[in-house]
Amino acid sequence: MSTEALQWFKSTYSGSEGGQCLEVAVSAQAVHIRDSKNTPEDGPTLLVGPAAWAAFTATR
Template structure:
């Protein structure tokens, strides 16, 4: 799936002060994560499973 077709939203763990913002998009089997400062199609993204994302959030 193209990251362009995903519905991206700012993570609730990101601050409103800028500089440390993540954007997240979900599909049934994948959580897509990217830096909001580089949201272009060519920017890097990280894909993890929903269980890995839940484990990450549990430690945050």
Template sequence: MSTEALQWFKSTYSSDEGGACVEVAVCPRTIHIRDSKQPSSPDRTLEVSPATWAAFASSLK
């Protein structure tokens, strides 16, 4: 799937004032992660499995 066709979102804790934000797009088999400051750079997109994303997210709690 093209990264342009994905539905990207940021955390509700992120603001539009810049800073260190990431955007996430969720697909059935892949979680896509990118830097919100460079959204059009497909070579700067990280793809992980849903299990890897879940382990990461649960470690933040």
């Protein structure tokens, strides 16, 4: 899947002033994570499986 086709959204924990934001896009196979300063063309994208993302975001 091309990262351009994904629907990216900014983390709700990101501030409105920009700079240090996390963006996430969800596909059937993976959760895609990137720094909001980067676009798919110029920055890395981290891919994790749905189970790993659920464990990462679980409230403890």
